[in-house]
Amino acid sequence: MPFFQALKAPVLAAAAAPTLGRPFHQLPADPRALCDLLAGLTSARSLPGGQQLHAHALKSGAVAVPILAHHLITFYSKCQLPRLSHRLFDECPRRATATWSCLISSFAQNELPHLALSAFLGLLRDGHRPNDHIFPSAAKSCAAVSDARLGAAVHSFAVRTGFGSDVFVASSLVDMYAKCGEIVDARRMFDEMPERNIVSWSGMIYGCAQMGLDEEALSLFKMVLLGDGVGIVGGDMGGVNDFTYSCIIRVCSSSTLLELGRQIHGHCVKTSFVSSSFVGSSLISLYSKCGIVEEAYRVFYEMPVRNLGAWNAMLIACAQHGHTRDAFGCFERMKNEGTKPNFITFLCMLSACSHAGLVEDGKRYFKMMEEEHGILPTTEHYATMVDLLGRAGRLPEAVEFIKQMPLEPTESVWGALLTGCRIHGDTETAAFAAARLFELGSKSCGAHMLLSSAYAAAGDFEGAARARKAMKDRGLKKETGLSWVEWDNQVHTFVSGDHHHALRDKMYAKLEELSEEAERAGYVADTSFVPRDLDGEEKKRSIASHSERLAIAFALISLPPGRPIRIMKNLRICGDCHTWIKFVSRCTGRTVIVRDNNRFHRFDGGTCSCGDYW
Structure with a gap:
């Protein structure tokens, strides 16, 4: 029996639909009227109501009408159930371009880029031509898997089919190139666009920020705010939305431009974007990185809705400023409010423990990560644990911890051990860690300088000079302080x-x-x-x-x-x-x-x- 036939169960077919407000026999039979009703349920993300309407459509046979099937695929997608969208797609007797479009969008919007690209190929094999809805989903999926080469192929296909100059398609391609780090291609496409929308401006600003081109990102942001950009379309704020503000605030954070960041914060308040979780998270990072942690706390507590990014931003602030007990309290409150921690959350907690020398607490969070939350530690977590043990002077324990790692130690792991050796003047362990680093082919001058500092801390200035000479012989130069x-x-x-x-x-x-x-x-x-x-x-x-x-x-x-x-x-x-x-x-x-x-x-x-x- 097809999967969705289960929705015709007697308990649903006979009962009134409380979410819809009337019994099934009083629902319209006209597919277009059902589509209007389903659109409201989709907007409200009302899964029970949508499933009940789906069951009614199955009983009445209306589900076979393509337009209603498309609305149902979109409904399950918006409810973050893309697998159900896929099953419904498989049961569609006729698949038009719009049917494929709904499926590809479902995968792309629910962070299943490989499935979206697979469906895109399926569309082509089925003899359909992509449209202005399908190309943006394909470009978004290429960005998600960081495949600029595949994205360029999508771009080429869009040009050949006459969609290359479409504002929505072109904007998605600008965003794709920017997120893949191909900033030159992104800028070339951006400059050639006759009109631009929020996606193209935000994508270009994000790409510049990601590549460290802070001045260019700020210049673009100023252009779009003043309306100097060519052909800005798409809403009252033109090329600005909460994602744009989030990107530019992060530029201010990385460059510690406090006063400019404060001005942008004020602009966010005036335009009501300050209530966005993305903007709030960026503001927390801004004030924390600029040394005003009290303001970061204020932004955090004034946020109407806190997503995981906001919680993690606050935990990072607590860790960087040495507010370890606040970090512990924030972590417990986050769990109590129903937000599940991720690998970044635990990286923050381990970092907070490292800054305070709380070895046993660090071990507890490291153990909790996998045993209670099913999160496998990455090399970053192992490096932070080594840093915790090394700073606390427990260098033999740190070495043993590295030996028992299920993953191959990376440069960051050996670098963390070297840091502990420098602090405590352990030249023997420092030489061991440095040798492992050089075996990995490290070209970082940091390893040589840490080794030199470890020798100097132990009073062995000849060893320190040898480490600096080795760095010079490798053609490396010390980073200027x-x-x-x-x-x-x-x-x-x-x-x-x-x-x-x-x-x-x-x-x-x-x-x-x-x-x-x-x-x-x-x-x-x-x-x-x-x-x-x-x-x-x-x-x-x-x-x-x-x-x-x-x-x-x-x-x-x-x-x-x-x-x-x-x-x-x-x-x-x-x-x-x-x-x-x-x-x-x-x-x-x-x-x-x-x-x-x-x-x-x-x-x-x-x-x-x-x-x-x-």
């Missing part, structure tokens, strides 16, 4: 010993003043963090002009009194600078927030939020 601060709509960037800034004389004078105050308060330079065998005075001079110190000096002479100082770094803050900033925060009475490549440090009154554990 940068610190930057945003002020007056500009990002001011500094390197160690920087003498190029326009305010360099005032900065160095301020730096000398701060160092004298810190020394009077008890600060003593710790030159063990210099990885070279220099004399004492040279080491002190080397440390004294580190990029984070220059950034703080600049902020103190530029920012209004009392405003917190927010410094961003691309590398880990050195231990001596960490101590120095604690004294500066006490002497100046200013809050200093530093984000390095690992976490946030909030310095207040001579103490740091990390508790000197990072």
Whole structure:
């Protein structure tokens, strides 16, 4: 018996349909009237009502009418039951292009791209030509599997069949190329479009953001807001929707453009897009990455609906800022409200435990992930566990943990072990980890620098020099340490010993003043963090002009009194600078927030939020 014949069960056929509000015998027999009724149920995502109407259509024979079959396939798709859509499709006696279109769309919209592309091929084999509804679904599926080559074939077919210039087809192709990382092809197609809609603008902005082309993404966003784009179509906001706002806010996050991000936040409030889960999640990340975690909390608690992305964004914020207990509470609340954690959620929890040195809690979450939620750990989870054990000084346990991994250790796993070795000066284990890294063919200068730092921390400066020489022999160059601060709509960037800034004389004078105050308060330079065998005075001079110190000096002479100082770094803050900033925060009475490549440090009154554990 066909699958859907079960819907004609007596209990459904005889009973009144409470969702529809009347008995089946009072329902219209006209297929078009049934389609109108089903459209309302589809909009409401009313599965019981739709199934009851489907049963009525089966009894009356109306289900054989193609237009009603198409509405039913779409109904099950919208209810996130694409397998049922497929079964209904299989039972259709006649399959028109529209029938195939409904099936392909069902798979594409329910994240089954391989099935959507398989159905697309089935459509062609059946002798049908794709239309302006089918090509966008095919392009979306190519993007989902990151297959630009197949996407280009779909593009070529669309051009040959006369749909290449259709705004919906072209927009989906722009989005496809952008998501596949083919930004040149995306831009070429975008520029050739006579008119553009939300999908084309959002896709282009997303693609630029994904490729790190922040300035281009911001320029496109400005164009669409001001209406400078050619032929914008599609609604009151033209080329802007919640996805567009989410993308551009993430650009502000990655570049730590706080003031611009705040302006866009205000625009989201005015246009009511702030209620979107996508926008809310992006705003949480923005404020967290810019060091204003209190604002991230506020956005989170004001969200009317929180999806998994919002919960994960909040958990990441808690982890990065060292609010471990808040992360634990947030995790429990998320589960209690019915949101199921995913692999990212547990990565956040393990990271939070690592930042606080809570080894047993980390082990508990690692075990819970698979045993209670059926989520298999990835290499990222294993790397975070190694990081947790290594930072806590349990290096032999970390090595044993790696040996028992069911997956082959990756660069991130060995890198995490090297980090622990650097912190605790374990040169033997560091050499072992570095050797494994080099066997993997790693071309990262980070491994060499971690090894060099581990030797230096143990006082073996000859070993540190050998590690740096090995890096040079491999043609690798150490990443330049940068610190930057945003002020007056500009990002001011500094390197160690920087003498190029326009305010360099005032900065160095301020730096000398701060160092004298810190020394009077008890600060003593710790030159063990210099990885070279220099004399004492040279080491002190080397440390004294580190990029984070220059950034703080600049902020103190530029920012209004009392405003917190927010410094961003691309590398880990050195231990001596960490101590120095604690004294500066006490002497100046200013809050200093530093984000390095690992976490946030909030310095207040001579103490740091990390508790000197990072």
